[in-house]
Amino acid sequence: MRCVAKHLQDIRTLARPYIGKAFNSKSLLSLQSSVDQYLQQARVLGYNEGAVAALSYTRSSKILGQLTIKLKMVPPFTIDTITVETTMAADESELS
Secondary structure, three states: OHHHHHHHHHHHHHHOOOOOOOOOHHHHHHHHHHHHHHHHHHHHOOOOOOEEEEEEOOHHHHHHOOEEEEEEEOOOOOOOOEEEEEEEOOOHHHHO
């Protein structure tokens, strides 16, 4: 579970510049590319045996700068697949 927490924290760090501001398809593509590169590097370093992240949003969450990220990964030394879905916003109060 520590690897999953590390991946989520690192993805939050990558997403921080995008959260809380309205975004467009170009900025989302840039974020997705950064996340994909991070997951690839983490695999090379042995932090996962394979991982993919999908970004999603609603029309209103796009305007508010909120993202939902679904991370699916296989932690090291296991064959189990773990899927975590989390919503990211600039302020915790925006998530209700």
